[in-house]
Amino acid sequence: MRNIWTIAKKEYDHYFISPIAYVVAFAILLAIGxxxxxxxxxxxxxAYQNFGAVPDISPVTGVFxxxxxxxxxxxxxxxxxxxxxxxxxxxxxxxxxxxxxxxxGKWLGGMxxxxxxxxxxxxxxxxxxxxxxGSFTLLNGFVSPGIDMNIMLTSYxxxxxxxxxxxxxxxxxxxxxxxxxAAFFASxxxxxxxxxxxxxxxxxxxxxSAEFFRYLDMQSHFYGALSNGIINLSDLVxxxxxxxxxxxxxxxxxxxxxxx
Amino acid sequence: MIQVNGLIKDYGAxxxxxxxxxxxxxxxxxxxLGPNGAGKTTTMRILTGYMPPTxxxxxxxxxxxxxxxxEVRKRVGYLPETVPLYTDMTALExxxxxxxxxxxxxxxxxxxETLEQVNLADRANGYIGNFSKGMRQRVGLAQALIHRxxxxxxxxxxxxxxPAQVVEMRxxxxxxxxxxxxxxxxxxxxxxxxxxxxxxxxxxxxxxxEDTPENLQSRLVGSQRVVLRVRGDSDGLDSTIKKVKGTTRxxxxxxxxxxxxxxxxxxxxxxxxxAVIQAGYELIxxxxxxxxxxxxFLELTQDTPTGKKS
Numbered sequence: 001m002r003n004i005w006t007i008a009k010k011e012y013d014h015y016f017i018s019p020i021a022y023v024v025a026f027a028i029l030l031a032i033g034x035x036x037x038x039x040x041x042x043x044x045x046x047a048y049q050n051f052g053a054v055p056d057i058s059p060v061t062g063v064f065x066x067x068x069x070x071x072x073x074x075x076x077x078x079x080x081x082x083x084x085x086x087x088x089x090x091x092x093x094x095x096x097x098x099x100x101x102x103x104x105g106k107w108l109g110g111m112x113x114x115x116x117x118x119x120x121x122x123x124x125x126x127x128x129x130x131x132x133x134g135s136f137t138l139l140n141g142f143v144s145p146g147i148d149m150n151i152m153l154t155s156y157x158x159x160x161x162x163x164x165x166x167x168x169x170x171x172x173x174x175x176x177x178x179x180x181x182a183a184f185f186a187s188x189x190x191x192x193x194x195x196x197x198x199x200x201x202x203x204x205x206x207x208x209s210a211e212f213f214r215y216l217d218m219q220s221h222f223y224g225a226l227s228n229g230i231i232n233l234s235d236l237v238x239x240x241x242x243x244x245x246x247x248x249x250x251x252x253x254x255x256x257x258x259x260x
Numbered sequence: 261m262i263q264v265n266g267l268i269k270d271y272g273a274x275x276x277x278x279x280x281x282x283x284x285x286x287x288x289x290x291x292x293l294g295p296n297g298a299g300k301t302t303t304m305r306i307l308t309g310y311m312p313p314t315x316x317x318x319x320x321x322x323x324x325x326x327x328x329x330x331e332v333r334k335r336v337g338y339l340p341e342t343v344p345l346y347t348d349m350t351a352l353e354x355x356x357x358x359x360x361x362x363x364x365x366x367x368x369x370x371x372x373e374t375l376e377q378v379n380l381a382d383r384a385n386g387y388i389g390n391f392s393k394g395m396r397q398r399v400g401l402a403q404a405l406i407h408r409x410x411x412x413x414x415x416x417x418x419x420x421x422x423p424a425q426v427v428e429m430r431x432x433x434x435x436x437x438x439x440x441x442x443x444x445x446x447x448x449x450x451x452x453x454x455x456x457x458x459x460x461x462x463x464x465x466x467x468x469x470e471d472t473p474e475n476l477q478s479r480l481v482g483s484q485r486v487v488l489r490v491r492g493d494s495d496g497l498d499s500t501i502k503k504v505k506g507t508t509r510x511x512x513x514x515x516x517x518x519x520x521x522x523x524x525x526x527x528x529x530x531x532x533x534x535a536v537i538q539a540g541y542e543l544i545x546x547x548x549x550x551x552x553x554x555x556x557f558l559e560l561t562q563d564t565p566t567g568k569k570s
Contacts, residue, residue: 006360017348091344091403094308095361096334258311260271 003097004105011079011109020078024071025117028064035063036124057147058227060124061155065162065222068114069195072163073187075113076170077180079106080254084178093258103171103250110167118159125152150229158226161239162218166191168246175253194218194242218242261286261411261441262307267316269302269465276302278465279316284458286410289437291456292445293557299465300445301341304413307443308338321410334362337404341415343396344403347389351375351399354388355406362407374402378432394425401432412436414444418451430455449557461560468560486529488536489517489545500539504531519549 015021039059080103083089092102128147170187177183199217202210214220221235262284269277277299284290292300306313307320309329318325321335346354352371359367375381378398383391388399397417404412417433418426433455436442446452452459453473461469461476469476490497497518498510506528509521522528529546536543 002363003361006357010357014348086344086346087340087342088344088346090305090310090340091358092361094310094333094336094338094340095358096330097361098330260311 003101004108007092007097007102007105008108008112011106012112015075015109015113020074021113024074025120028067028071028117029120031067032060032063032121032124036060040128057125057128057152057155060121061152061159061227062223064118064121064159065227068159068163068166069191070188072110072114072166072170073184073191075110076167076174076187077184078174079110079171080175080250081177081180081183084257085180089257093254099254100247100251103175103247103254106174107164107168107171107247107250110171111164114163114167115160118156118163148229151227154226154229154231157231158222161226161236161243162222165218165239165242165246168243168250169194170246172246172249172253175250175257261288261321262290262443263319264303264307265317267303267306267318268314269299269306269311270314276465277306277313280462280465280467282460282467282470284441284443286441287437287439288458289433289442289444289456291452291459292443292462293447293449293452293459294445294462295447298462300462301415302465303462304338304340304415304443304445307332308336308413309333334407335410337407337409337412339400339404339412339414339417341419343400345388345396345399348387350385350387351380351391351402352384354399355402358403359406364407370406374406375399377405378402379428393420394422397421397425397429401429405436410440412440412442414442416446417444418446418448426451461557463560484523484527485519485521485549486532487513487517487519487545487547487549488532488543490536491516491542491544494518494541496539497536497541500535500541501532504528504535507532 036059039056043056080089083092093099125147166187169190170183173187173190174180174183177186194216195218199213199220202213202217205213215234215238221232221238225232225235262282264280264282267277267280268275280299280303282290292303294300302311305311307318307325309325309332312326320332323331323335325332346357349357352368352375355371355374356367359370364370372381372384375384378401380395380398380402383395388396391399397420401414401417404414414433418429421429430451433442433444437455437457444455456473459469459471459473459476460467488497488501494512494516498512501507501510501518501520506522506526507520508523509519511519513519520532533543533546
């Protein structure tokens with residue numbers, strides 16, 4: 001446990017001295033900010049006419065998970081591949097540290113970074129929640145409870161789980177490569193497949209085979225449930241198993257390096 | 261401290277180590293000498309738990325390298341050939357990280373102490389990326405020393421250093437080797453000669469010789485050859501030397517120089533010097549040209565030994 005933390009902390013610190021992490025943070029926060037701004041603008045404009053307009057966080061969270069597909073490969077590509085390239089992997093593999101601790105530590109470092117980013121985006125729900133349309137008597141009462149807390153909490157849980165999956169799979173892929181650009185594209189291809197392609201057969205098939213592909217589809221577990229405030233055990237199992245799969249693959253890949 | 265028994269390593273179809281057996285005791289500096297690609301790094305990587313052997317066993321610091329790899333790694337300090345450093349960290353940050361990985365309490369203090377030990381304390385907060393080759397090598401050594409290991413394994417510790425740094429590095433290693441086991445690899449023969457209590461010569465994955473540097477020399481060369489030079493006229497010099505008991509194979513090289521041999525057991529150089537001076541010659545030089553470790557090494561590591569140079 002202590003070793004995992006030592007590795008995670010080093011990785012976390014490293015993100016704040018690497019340009020890539022800042023570029024990723026800038027891109028994600030800018031995109032979310034723009035989407036939020038536009039939605040906020042339309043919401044306040046429409047609030048006069050539209051009785052049912054309730055401030056909603058899903059435009060922010062919906063964009064966030066999409067951006068994770070594009071940005072997490074950049075966060076994970078160098079995690080292990082760069083250690084191999086620089087020769088420092090030899091240092092870590094001869095330190096009293098299990099291969100699994102190394103991989104989990106690397107993943108946790110990425111997780112802490114994403115959690116920091118997620119914490120920054122909490123400004124949006126706080127702002128939405130603080131909208132005082134109470135001065136317009138007509139609308140008073142409709143929005144006074146603020147945003148739907150269930151949707152917000154499950155959406156954020158979904159974001160954390162999806163980030164966890166991408167980072168775990170990305171760490172696993174990084175362990176297989178010595179070149180970080182190769183690791184980037186391999187992870188990106190894998191995420192693209194899981195996010196957009198794997199669920200595709202569900203549209204043309206019927207019956208249990210359609211169900212099977214629908215279950216494999218990463219999107220459906222988020223947009224179909226978590227982003228609507230619904231927590232299904234099957235969705236959590238799906239994401240947690242993918243995290244475990246990524247970390248396991250990474251550990252095996254590190255172990256295989258010893259045999260080369 | 262290190263007991264290696266029949267270690268074999270295959271890389272695919274290529275056998276890199278052919279059943280290597282040796283041991284090293286506490287307070288001993290053992291040199292691993294061999295040409296590039298002889299299997300030095302492979303052996304060291306196996307002993308440090310980086311990779312498992314194909315066959316054979318090794319006990320390091322009392323633990324089996326395969327069964328109890330983590331215990332071995334706790335007790336071994338390792339400096340790989342390409343010094344593994346995080347160039348975007350400061351020396352202190354790097355060593356603190358390594359100390360934390362080894363669960364050392366007050367890791368920052370220990371990191372600083374270790375930097376003092378390798379004479380880098382004044383650059384503790386400098387980024388490793390800005391360090392010279394010699395400084396990087398010292399940071400690497402500090403990393404290997406940080407947990408005060410019982411066994412130290414150093415792969416080419418002085419490679420790429422300037423002469424002053426080489427001397428400094430050797431002194432540090434000598435100091436450490438007083439109470440701990442040091443296994444170091446090198447292809448520089450003078451280094452093995454100066455530093456090691458025992459030398460293992462390895463070639464093509466086999467140990468071809470094992471002894472102290474001195475014994476290796478005398479084992480291969482039964483007699484010692486000396487060059488003697490005088491100023492001015494040297495007529496009759498060879499016969500003067502011939503009169504001294506124990507000298508053989510006297511050979512006049514040029515006007516001023518004569519070479520002779522004597523058997524390793526009895527050093528006749530003082531008597532020769534006395535005789536030459538008493539005969540009125542101006543003696544200006546007398547030096548051994550005995551087969552160097554270099555020649556021994558070439559002889560042992562080549563398939564067809566080249567003829568001895570006289």
